[in-house]
Amino acid sequence: MGATLVWFRQDLRLTDNPALAAALERGGPVIPVYIWAPEEEGDWPPGAASKWWLSRSLAALAAGLEKRGSHLLIRTGPTAEALARLVSETGAAAVLWNRRYEPAAVARDTRVKADLRAQGVAAESFNGSLLFEPWTVSNQAGKPFRIFTPFWKACMNRALPPLAKDAPQHLPAPEHWPASLPLDGLRLEPAIDWASGFREVWQPGEAGAADRLERFVAEAAAHYETDRNRPGLTGTSRLSPHLHFGEISPGQVWRAAAGSQPFLRQLVWREFAYHLLFHFPESPRTPLRPEHEGWKPDPEKLRAWTRARTGYPLVDAGMRELWRTGWMHNRVRMVAASVLVKNMGLGWREGAAWFWDTLVDADLANNTLGWQWVAGCGADAVPYFRVFNPTLQAAKFDPNGDYLRRWAAPL
DNA sequence: TGAAATGTTGGGGCG
DNA sequence: ACGCCCCAACATTTC
Numbered sequence: 001m002g003a004t005l006v007w008f009r010q011d012l013r014l015t016d017n018p019a020l021a022a023a024l025e026r027g028g029p030v031i032p033v034y035i036w037a038p039e040e041e042g043d044w045p046p047g048a049a050s051k052w053w054l055s056r057s058l059a060a061l062a063a064g065l066e067k068r069g070s071h072l073l074i075r076t077g078p079t080a081e082a083l084a085r086l087v088s089e090t091g092a093a094a095v096l097w098n099r100r101y102e103p104a105a106v107a108r109d110t111r112v113k114a115d116l117r118a119q120g121v122a123a124e125s126f127n128g129s130l131l132f133e134p135w136t137v138s139n140q141a142g143k144p145f146r147i148f149t150p151f152w153k154a155c156m157n158r159a160l161p162p163l164a165k166d167a168p169q170h171l172p173a174p175e176h177w178p179a180s181l182p183l184d185g186l187r188l189e190p191a192i193d194w195a196s197g198f199r200e201v202w203q204p205g206e207a208g209a210a211d212r213l214e215r216f217v218a219e220a221a222a223h224y225e226t227d228r229n230r231p232g233l234t235g236t237s238r239l240s241p242h243l244h245f246g247e248i249s250p251g252q253v254w255r256a257a258a259g260s261q262p263f264l265r266q267l268v269w270r271e272f273a274y275h276l277l278f279h280f281p282e283s284p285r286t287p288l289r290p291e292h293e294g295w296k297p298d299p300e301k302l303r304a305w306t307r308a309r310t311g312y313p314l315v316d317a318g319m320r321e322l323w324r325t326g327w328m329h330n331r332v333r334m335v336a337a338s339v340l341v342k343n344m345g346l347g348w349r350e351g352a353a354w355f356w357d358t359l360v361d362a363d364l365a366n367n368t369l370g371w372q373w374v375a376g377c378g379a380d381a382v383p384y385f386r387v388f389n390p391t392l393q394a395a396k397f398d399p400n401g402d403y404l405r406r407w408a409a410p411l
Numbered sequence: 412t413g414a415a416a417t418g419t420t421g422g423g424g425c426g
Numbered sequence: 427a428c429g430c431c432c433c434a435a436c437a438t439t440t441c
Binding site: 393 | 412413414
């Protein structure tokens with residue numbers, strides 16, 4: 001039986017991983033590989049915070065594989081060439097992976113699949129990142145949804161897809177492991193150590209994701225509906241980076257948090273973001289609605305926003321939380337984005353680009369949806385007259401000033 | 412997942 | 427007991 005390559009991408013986990021489960025099912029040796037190819041990501045190669053996370057997450061995945069008698073191969077792109085070379089080095093009969101939905105990734109993966117099949121190699125992709133594939137959810141007219149609530153209802157009417165079989169304690173290994181680059185050879189970690197605040201907050205990898213989920217369900221899920229809006233509390237799950245890198249699957253999260261409808265709703269917002277990105281692949285660049293085109297570039301203003309010098313205490317606290325931890329509470333993200341677009345007159349893409357570089361959970365689908373929602377140019381967006389008042393928002397959602405105090409120290 | 416203005420309701424104080 | 431007023435709490439409307 002020939003070996004099977006499992007091409008890891010944004011599914012850096014050994015539990016509920018359909019591609020890995022299918023590879024094990026085939027019976028031969030399993031060869032896990034990660035290919036670093038940022039030049040294939042179109043306009044959105046991973047930003048600095050994402051690379052920091054990726055480095056740690058790959059290390060965690062590699063350690064998990066070693067514990068099971070396996071090994072993570074690291075290679076660099078071009079992906080098609082790297083896979084072809086690995087196939088010839090290992091005599092692999094199949095390459096399996098879990099799907100991605102970003103336009104550049106879809107185009108690249110389609111070519112890779114065709115190339116492999118032309119070489120006589122079995123190539124199959126699986127759903128490892130979403131509850132429902134974007135092309136399987138549609139409205140009465142058979143069209144993609146553009147409004148959240150009907151999408152949510154359609155999702156709630158469907159059966160939860162089953163989980164994949166978890167990886168066993170021992171993975172079948174090939175007789176010889178092909179060469180691998182060292183992880184630090186990818187230079188994902190910053191040369192200057194700006195990530196000390198990140199390390200205090202985050203534990204990238206499958207174990208960190210499971211721990212975060214367990215704590216959320218035990219401590220916060222019951223009060224999620226109200227506490228999720230309080231940035232001074234730990235009222236949200238903080239699973240976004242773990243979900244982005246696939247260290248945990250939405251199916252696992254859904255099952256653990258099934259008692260909290262308001263939280264499930266947020267999980268479906270993530271599904272909706274992928275639904276929109278898949279069906280409207282131009283939307284990260286060209287929104288569905290033309291609103292908010294009257295902005296002018298202003299590097300000084302933009303710099304003030306990025307460096308936490310807007311003068312709005314809640315926004316500046318948020319920008320400092322982002323800078324220090326690679327994450328910002330969602331309530332504060334909405335206010336910070338609203339201020340950039342509606343108070344400062346800057347373009348949403350400029351804010352989105354900063355978030356892309358600084359967020360550990362930077363995700364093209366979610367980032368695009370969030371910014372277009374605030375700017376009012378997306379599929380399901382706030383009307384132009386909906387403007388957040390940063391002072392009022394602080395009074396409402398941080399009444400004791402806990403959040404402002406926590407992120408008061410200047411950068 | 413807006414804010415502010417305007418409208419409605421009901422409890423309680425008071426003469 | 428009753429009517430009147432005030433006001434908070436909530437609901438509705440408007441941008």
